[in-house]
Each structure stands twice: as C-alpha cells, then as structure tokens.
Amino acid sequence: MSANDKLILGGREFESRFILGSGKYSLKLIEAAVKDAGAEIITLAVRRANTKEQENILDYIPKGVTLLPNTSGARNAEEAVRIARLARELGCGDFVKIEIMRDSKYLLPDNAETIKATEILAKEGFTVLPYMYPDLNAARDLVSAGAAAVMPLAAPIGSNKGLATREFIKILIDEIELPIIVDAGIGRPSQACEVMEMGAAAVMANTALATAGNLPLMAAAFRQAIEAGRKAYLSGLGRVLTRGASASDPLTGFLRD
C-alpha cells in the first residue's frame, strides 16, 4: 500500500483504519485491538471512565494511542456538550465522538441533536466525529457544522447485522468530502472489507471482536480485512465492483469508425 495512504482526522495522521469502539470493554480487548488489529484510535465511554474503580480504563490505554472519548449517555445536544467538556477536563484530549440517543431500545442516534452538538463543539476547538444515522442531508449539515468526519451506522449497535444501511452509506461516500467512518453493526471481517472496498475511510467495531472465540485472532482478521478492502478500493476495483462490470462488447461500439 502507498506509504502516503493515511487516515487524516483533525490534522492528525493515522496508519491504521481500524478504530476500536467502546461498547464492551475489557483490558484484553484493548490489548488485542492495539497489538493484533493495529488500532491507533480507541473509543472510550466517558461515563465508564468516570470511575473510582481501581482498574480505570484510562490507565490501560497504551502510549501513542489516540483516545476518542464518546458522549454515550447523552440524550440531547446539551448533555453531549457537557460530557465532551468533561472528557477534555479529564485529560482525554480534543477528539470527541458524539453519540446522542433518545431511545433506550435500539440506541439509534438522533441526527438533529447531533448536528447541534457538533456545531457547538467544533467551535470550541474539538475534533468532532459524529455518530449518525446515514442520511445525506444530515451528513451535509454535519459538514457545515464543522465535523472532522462522518460516522454512519451500518446496523443497530451490537446487532452484528453487517451492512444493513449499505446503499445509504454508499451515497455518503460518494457525496461527502469528509472521511466516512462506518460504525456499529459490523459483525465480520468480510463486512469490514466490503465497506472499505466501497470507499469508507475507516471502520469502527467492538462487539464483533469482544464476542469472538479467539480475540487476538479475530483482531488480526479485522486488520487484514480492512487492509484488503482499502487496497481494493485504491486499486479502483471497488467502484467497478459496485457499479457493475463494463461490457466486453461496448454498446457504443457502433460509434467507432
């Protein structure tokens, strides 16, 4: 792969295009994500980090890894903004993933509130990565609001359902200039590969690793799948595959001399 093929977020460069989500945390998971999946960004639920517990997750984040605190637990923009500020105070840096849910059953993000929170936090100098339902209009508003990337969901959180929103994510990839990071629902390496092949900039996953029989092996599989998908996309094949192959006998052949 080209040495220049970097994921750029908030002016920072990352080699890895795998981001560890925060749903199910364990120290073994963090270790496997960094060592075997090559993760350079790890999501951290501020509400879990905000603990007196001896095994504070913050203490187990390896050096050189960028923390991506998220605002899970927020039910509206105001709460998300408060959690983001708290994360900065806790020393988690300027990256923030906005998660706003008004639904305890499906945990689907609220795009309208997410746009509001993005605007406020981007103005405050945060590198804002909003988790959203893949809607083109909302994605455009997020761009205008100052988001550093757009993070559409592939399927409901924790469902392992794969690319349930494939067509809509494709539209975002085609139309939005920012990196599209596919979040939630990716259950298998093959799905991660497919979404990278489509042109996503990165993949976030958690449950798929956390619930695997052999964690390090699954982490390695994700790394390879993401790299394979990325290479396919860069090779130009990805677009051909999704748009259909060109006919060997062109329909417009009659126009040739």
Next chain:
Amino acid sequence: MENQFFVDSSYLSKEALEKKHRLETDPSARTNHMEYMEGMEKIDSDVCANAISQVKEYDYGKYTAKDVKNALGRAVCTIEDFKALLSPAAEPFLEEMAQRARLETGKHFGNTVYLFTPLYIANYCENYCVYCGFNCYNHIKRMKMTAEQIDHEMKVIADSGMEEILILTGESRSKSDVRYIGEACKLARKYFRMVGLEIYPVNTDEYRYLHKCGADYVTVFQETYDTDKYETLHLLGHKRVWPYRFDAQERALRAGMRGVAFSALLGLADFRKDALATALHAYYLQRKYPHAEISISCPRLRPIVNNDKINPLDVHEKQLCQILCAYRIFLPFAGITVSSRESAKFRNGIIKICATKISAGVSTGVGDHESKYTGKETDGEQGGEQFEISDGRSLKKTYEDIEKEGLQPVLNDYICLI
C-alpha cells in the same frame, strides 16, 4: 391452606390486635384498594390498561412445545412469543432459552455485570403488608438514621469501593418525609456516582425534587399485579392503593428521572401472570418514553424477623431462571437485577445468562454497615431487617467471583447530568 403470613406479636395492645385481626379476616374493614387517597396525584395514562388487559386474558396452559420452539426461532420476540416462553410448555426448553438469553445479553451488555448496594436509612412503616418484615404490626427495632449517621454509613460503604447506591426506606411519609429522603440523596451524591431510590411512591413534583437532590433512578415494586390478591396482602396504609403505585414509574419519568425499575414479588400470586405483567408494564412504558432506561428485578418471598415460614411457594430456582430468560429474550435491552435474596450459587450462574446487575455487601437492616463491613462492635443503635438475605458476600468477594466467571464487574457506567 395454612396462612404463612399472619403473626401476632405479644407486644401489641388488645385494641391493636383486634384491629389487626379485623383487617385480616373481614374485607369490609379494609378500604377500597382501587380508590386514590387524598393527596395522591392521578395521571392520565393508558399503560396500565394496555398491560393488565393482556394479563387477565393470559391462559398459559394453552401454549405448546411448538409455540415455544417458534418463539425461540424468531429474531424478535413478540408479546405472544413471550407468553409462550413463560408458560409451563417452555420448562423443558430451559437450556435453549438460557443459550438464547445469553446471546441477547452479550449483544447489549457484553460481559459486564454492574454492582450496587442498598442502604436502608429508615424502617418505619405505616403499611400492613402481611409478608414484609417492616410491616407496622411486626415487632422489630424501628429506627431512622440522622444525617450524621447516614453520612457515616455512606462513607463506610464508599470506602469499600462501591460507586452506586440504592437508598431505601420503610413506607412512612410522616417519619421519613420527602425532604428527609432528599437530604439523604444530597449526601449520597458526595460519595457515589449513581444514586437510586426505592421508597414509597410519590407525586411528580416530589420525584422532581428528589431528582434535583441527586437521585436519577426510581425502583417501585408492584408486588403483585393481581389487584384482587393485592387487596388481601396489603391491608392497611397508603400502599393499599394499587393504581397509585402502578403509575409511580411514569410519574418518575415525567419528573425527569433517567431510569425506572419494575418488579413483582414472586410467590405472592400466580407468578407467570405477575412476570407477564411486570414485563408488559416495562414494555409499554418504554414505548411511551423511549429514552427511559428500564430494568426489572425478580425478588422471591423470603423469611422475615418473627416469621421464618414465609417462602416463595411454587417459584423454585428453575422457575425463576425461566422467568429471567424470558424477560431477557423479550426485552433484550433491559437491565435485570438479581438481589441478595438469592444464593451466591444462583447469582454466579444467572450473571452468565441474563442478569446484568447484582447487589453486594448487603444489609437490609438500618445503620449496621460498619459492624457488618468491619466486624467492629459499634455503639450506635441498629434497626431491624426487612427480610433475610441469602447471599452475604462482600463487594470484594462478589467482585472476585464475577471475574472468576470470566465476566467483567463494573462499578460505574453512569455520568450524572442532573
């Protein structure tokens, strides 16, 4: 059938005993349990009608093995499927139900098990609920902790590492008023990340006040959803009013509380119908308030001070496990709490299937944490217990046992935005 509940204390006066016996034997001596008392807020809600109409019609004898297999084969469990899973026809499928429940738990909660401890700050009670150790006719040491005592107890608990607390009282509006409970919540916020309440039901404005004081979760046990049975068990006091209790969670949510918990006390009435009612109560309320976090508890009857005969009747551990698996499959996103009424063995097993929260370092008495936690003889007075617990493990031991099961104990997953 021999009544397992009625016990006459030798400390009661002749008049008190007469009144007690009248309440127990003469229904006309009791007030209308469906009629609101003065000061009780009435809200407009269809949750109760939606849930209870289905419970009344629930004929669990009609379900067959085929219904159970169909229910387990579907990706999303419908209400009808849930009814099949609660039925006797599902008993032979307990292992299959447990496998499915574990899968659902894993999707929504991963390997985590949350820990909390209850703190009883007062045990005065104005109700006569025949199965409860706090009932007003039961001779136990009554006590209400002062602010200093509450502060001290909370410090002892917090020093053990606990970050979530559930504040409980007996149901006495006069001895433990809303302001007193509010002060306890304010103290709790100093020591704990998360503060929950399990107190007598109050009006929306009172829940709002308690929320401002730092409480964010409200637990109310309906005990039984069978109103006729309820009437024969809750003979005196404001708790007698069944519908006011039913709407408590909704009032709490309207007042801004983040989450609410539901439960029937299994063993009081037909447990299958009560389990169905509990889950439907939670289900319809979550549909109406989609942001609300909901959780379900599953207490079974336990012996109390002065009455060791009380037992959960036909709800054995196997039935309890079936109910909990059915809850998990029907409401995969709901928290399930299993209290220290159950044994360490049961709790160690059920956290691997579907329970997401358990208590540790538990006392159901008042003001005795220091002596229980440190073994230190304390001079302070202590109040009697609500019921006997089965699992007396400390936080440290429970924490270690959870880890041994390959799960992850979590002390806090909450951020206070009050």
